[in-house]
Amino acid sequence: MGVSYIPVARIGELAPGVMKEVDLGGRQVLVTLVEGKYFAFSRQCPHEEADLKTAGQILDGTKLRCNNHSYCFDLSTGECTLPRGGPPLTVLPAEERGEEICIKLEW
Amino acid sequence: MAYDLLIRGGRVVDGSGLPSYVADVAVKDGKVAEIGKIKDGATKTIDAGGLAVSPGFIDHHTHLDAQMLWDPYGTCEPQHGITSVVMGNCGLSLAPVRQGIEDAVVKSFVRVEAIPRKALEQGVKWNWRSYGDYLDNFEGKLGINVGGLVGHIAVRHHAMGEEAVERKATGAEVQKMRGLVLEAMEGGALGMSTNRNDRHMREDGKPVASRLADDDELFALCDVLAERNAGVIETILGRNKIEHFKWYHELAKRTQRPILWQSLQHRWAEPNLWREQLDAVEPIFKAGYQAYGLSMTVPLVRHFTLKDCQVFDEFPTWKNLMFLPVEVRKQAFADADTRKKMLAELTSSRETNYHKRWDIPKVERVANAENQKYVGKTLAELATMRNQAPLDAFLDLSLEENLETIFWNANNGGDSKAMGEILRSPYVLVGTSDAGAHVLFGADFGYGTILLGLWVRERQVMTLEQAVHKLTFHPASIFGLQDRGLLRPGYAADMAIFDPKTINAEEPEWANDYPAGSKRMVQRSVGLHYTIVNGTVINDQGHMTGELPGQVMRGPLYRQQKAAA
Numbered sequence: 001m002g003v004s005y006i007p008v009a010r011i012g013e014l015a016p017g018v019m020k021e022v023d024l025g026g027r028q029v030l031v032t033l034v035e036g037k038y039f040a041f042s043r044q045c046p047h048e049e050a051d052l053k054t055a056g057q058i059l060d061g062t063k064l065r066c067n068n069h070s071y072c073f074d075l076s077t078g079e080c081t082l083p084r085g086g087p088p089l090t091v092l093p094a095e096e097r098g099e100e101i102c103i104k105l106e107w
Numbered sequence: 108m109a110y111d112l113l114i115r116g117g118r119v120v121d122g123s124g125l126p127s128y129v130a131d132v133a134v135k136d137g138k139v140a141e142i143g144k145i146k147d148g149a150t151k152t153i154d155a156g157g158l159a160v161s162p163g164f165i166d167h168h169t170h171l172d173a174q175m176l177w178d179p180y181g182t183c184e185p186q187h188g189i190t191s192v193v194m195g196n197c198g199l200s201l202a203p204v205r206q207g208i209e210d211a212v213v214k215s216f217v218r219v220e221a222i223p224r225k226a227l228e229q230g231v232k233w234n235w236r237s238y239g240d241y242l243d244n245f246e247g248k249l250g251i252n253v254g255g256l257v258g259h260i261a262v263r264h265h266a267m268g269e270e271a272v273e274r275k276a277t278g279a280e281v282q283k284m285r286g287l288v289l290e291a292m293e294g295g296a297l298g299m300s301t302n303r304n305d306r307h308m309r310e311d312g313k314p315v316a317s318r319l320a321d322d323d324e325l326f327a328l329c330d331v332l333a334e335r336n337a338g339v340i341e342t343i344l345g346r347n348k349i350e351h352f353k354w355y356h357e358l359a360k361r362t363q364r365p366i367l368w369q370s371l372q373h374r375w376a377e378p379n380l381w382r383e384q385l386d387a388v389e390p391i392f393k394a395g396y397q398a399y400g401l402s403m404t405v406p407l408v409r410h411f412t413l414k415d416c417q418v419f420d421e422f423p424t425w426k427n428l429m430f431l432p433v434e435v436r437k438q439a440f441a442d443a444d445t446r447k448k449m450l451a452e453l454t455s456s457r458e459t460n461y462h463k464r465w466d467i468p469k470v471e472r473v474a475n476a477e478n479q480k481y482v483g484k485t486l487a488e489l490a491t492m493r494n495q496a497p498l499d500a501f502l503d504l505s506l507e508e509n510l511e512t513i514f515w516n517a518n519n520g521g522d523s524k525a526m527g528e529i530l531r532s533p534y535v536l537v538g539t540s541d542a543g544a545h546v547l548f549g550a551d552f553g554y555g556t557i558l559l560g561l562w563v564r565e566r567q568v569m570t571l572e573q574a575v576h577k578l579t580f581h582p583a584s585i586f587g588l589q590d591r592g593l594l595r596p597g598y599a600a601d602m603a604i605f606d607p608k609t610i611n612a613e614e615p616e617w618a619n620d621y622p623a624g625s626k627r628m629v630q631r632s633v634g635l636h637y638t639i640v641n642g643t644v645i646n647d648q649g650h651m652t653g654e655l656p657g658q659v660m661r662g663p664l665y666r667q668q669k670a671a672a
Contacts, residue, residue: 001444004431024430026415042417048221048548069218070312083306085346087460090420092430105427107439107448 005102008040008094014101017058024092024103031094031101032075034058038101039075042090046080047071064089109147110135112642117155117604121594122162122579124572132160134600137642137656141596151644155604158636159571162579162594163190163601164555167536167586168401170194170220171543172201172255177230177622179655180250183552183629184542185638185646187612188603191252191583191591191660192542197343197369198302198317200258201231202241203287208264209233211271214309215260215316219302220544223625224310230622239294242659249657250645252601254588256341257291259301259317259328271316272309281327288331293668295661297586298338298364301325304345326361333362337663339586341367347380352387352398359396365585366398370539373525375462375518381529388534399536399585402529404558405551406520410471413440413502414510421459422452433510440502450498460518465490465497471515474508486514527568530558530577536585537577546627553612556632560611571607588660599658600642609634 008022008031019030021043028043030052039062043052050068057065062075065082072082073089080086093104112134119142120127131145164187171181172194181192194200199216213231217224235241238257245253263271266283276284288299302317309315317325332338340362344351351368359366371384384400391398411418414433419425424445428436439445453463465487473482481489481504489504490497505512520526529535537558540551555578563574583592590598615628631649638646643656 001442001448002439004435006430006432025432025436027417027430029430042420044417048545065312069221069306070308070310071306086306088421090417090426092427103430105431107424107427107431107445 002107004105005097006105007097007100007102009101011096011099011101014038019053019056021053029092029103030056032058034062034075037062038094038096040092040094040103041073041075041078045071046087046089109133110140110149111151112600112639112644113145113149113152114155114160114602114604115152117158117160119594120159120161120572120575122576122592124576124580127159127572132594132602134639134642137600139594139596139598139600142594153604153637153644157606158604159575159607160594161188161575161603161605162592162598163603163638163640164188164578165191165193165582165586165588165592166538166540166542166555167193167582168196168539169542170196170199170216170222171253172199173216173222173227173231174543175245175249175253176232178620179248179657180645180651181253181542182620183550183631184251185640185651186635186649187552187556187630187632188605188635188638189251189552189555190601190603190638190640191254191588193254193256193297193586194543195256195258195296196300196341197304197307198259198300198315200238200255200261200300202235202238202257203261203265203291204233204236205265208268211264211269211309211316212261214311218310219307219315220541221548222544222546223621223623225623226621226625228623237294238291238296239665242295242661245659248655249659250651250655251640251657252591252599252660253657254295254297254586254660254662256298256300256339257288257296259299259320259325260315262287262291262299262328263316263320267316272313272319274319275321276324281324284324284328285331288328289335292332292335292338292662292664295659295665296338297588297660297662298332298340299328300341301328302343304343306345307343326358329358329362329364332364335664337587339365339367343369347371347384349383349387352391355388355398356391356394356396359391359398360394363396367536367585368398368400370401370403371529371535372403372520373522373529375464375467375521376458376460378522378525381525385529385532385534392534397585399534401539402535402537403520403539403551404530404537404554404562406517408515408517411514411516412510412512413505418461418516421461422449424448424452437506437510440506446498446502453498462518467521468514468516470504470512472513474511478504478508478512523566523568526562527566530562531569531573536582538582546621546625548628550615550628550630552630553632556610556612556635559605559607560634564607564610587663589666591660600639602637602639603635604637604639606634606636
């Protein structure tokens with residue numbers, strides 16, 4: 001068991017709404033800043049595997065829409081909010097640690 | 108020469124479900140002329156010794172409405188023995204249309220069926236208005252036979268314009284829609300389709316138009332088919348619910364037309380749902396009405412290694428591990444306490460899409476030669492062979508191979524017993540290929556070749572004769588396709604000639620054959636030797652001949668009108 005904090009960006013590096021792609025253990029992740037909070041999530045839409053770097057759009061609050069089929073996800077939980085009950089988005093906890101934004105991975 | 112084409116010495120699987128037999132098949136003027144021991148010669152002869160000769164397969168659930176306009180073969184349908192396709196499913200068709208609503212229809216196709224917009228914009232010329240005009244457009248330009256359903260979405264936009272995605276229809280608008288449905292049926296439609304799936308939206312996030320229709324509207328449109336005693340009614344209501352069956356029963360009883368509903372397939376996460384669905388539909392048939400469930404033959408398979416794995420993202424510890432650097436991940440996999448957490452998540456009672464079973468995932472490929480003995484074994488079998496607990500066997504084998512062991516998993520459609528019962532059910536119509544849709548995501552042209560390869564040959568859940576019946580005469584009967592789906596004198600000479608010992612589908616692959624440079628996925632087959640449409644060979648051992656013998660398959664109202672004229 002353990003915990004890892006993996007730095008993915010520096011504080012101030014991300015403009016609001018910009019999605020930065022990072023590689024975590026061979027998987028593609030997007031990191032973004034929305035209303036002062038950082039979020040990290042899988043680059044691949046869980047519906048039909050669209051690339052959220054190009055098809056993803058941040059809407060009001062913490063809502064992410066995949067413009068491929070208009071599926072919407074809550075970036076805090078990954079829950080599919082439109083349509084309800086759709087496949088969840090894989091999300092990871094992102095937090096500020098000193099000068100860096102880190103993904104916290106616990107196991 | 109007496110005949111145009113003679114197929115010698117094949118095993119005739121005639122589509123009826125009756126036992127197959129060895130015979131010659133002679134073709135004249137596009138029709139089957141004679142079956143048996145044939146003495147006369149022909150202009151062209153095919154030696155079918157050792158091969159099966161069956162009616163061409165009928166893919167009744169496609170979204171080839173656009174693709175057929177630029178691709179007369181609906182590639183890769185003929186590569187899998189398919190000779191006839193039905194378009195216009197799930198409420199979506201490209202007709203009827205009037206000036207100004209074309210883009211509303213495109214918006215629906217782009218999102219619901221995931222067809223690239225640029226391909227539709229370049230490939231669809233809109234040189235039609237009515238459904239009959241749309242079908243006319245295909246005359247003389249087809250490699251395979253094509254029929255279609257008129258889609259509720261196009262009909263609603265035609266009657267209501269953009270307000271079709273905003274509100275309920277007025278009585279006058281419903282009457283207008285009824286007129287459009289009748290006109291489409293008289294123009295040759297094989298039925299109508301509608302869509303109430305709450306996941307189906309347009310490109311702009313608005314619900315597709317048919318979702319705004321209440322029962323009064325929808326039943327009024329379906330009544331057109333009932334009044335004229337013609338056509339099927341194809342539906343998609345969204346997530347399967349048992350209460351839907353009351354609705355299917357009401358619609359089937361009211362119209363006395365075949366109702367098609369989507370869909371049923373075994374899912375490990377809901378392992379009894381398919382049984383509940385079959386139990387729910389049986390009373391409809393027992394009462395004398397028809398409500399066929401559509402079922403897919405292709406298991407939803409994922410191949411993965413523990414180096415790159417999304418299969419376990421529903422489980423927090425597993426998910427976090429899969430994002431760790433590989434060397435850290437390997438240390439974690441070796442840690443006993445971490446394994447305890449991983450196991451606790453996999454054995455919790457929380458509902459997940461992953462089946463949480465050890466007897467389903469299999470070892471597909473190993474990295475080290477000494478582990479070859481594990482290939483094809485389930486993780487439960489692997490555990491027994493290694494005298495370990497399943498999780499330990501799974502992780503230890505992966506660690507020994509530097510996480511390069513490839514595993515196979517299927518959450519849907521993997522259970523042979525359940526799939527056998529589903530596929531054999533007389534209430535189930537096999538096939539939801541969605542050909543022409545979701546083109547960047549996958550390709551299931553091979554649902555028929557997979558039925559014959561996986562479910563008949565490998566898993567033996569049904570006979571070859573039963574499977575061919577399900578691919579041919581069963582859909583032909585339900586859709587009212589005249590003189591197709593059987594090998595009988597007088598029937599259209601649509602045929603698939605294949606090797607039952609090798610027939611199967613390949614994994615989908617990328618191609619660049621869509622308009623405007625759009626990429627898409629295609630699928631090749633194995634063991635399919637010839638595809639013949641109306642007596643002409645279009646697929647000669649994998650080589651497309653360039654012939655265009657396909658016909659427009661028009662429905663009964665069109666045929667009646669033509670006969671009367």
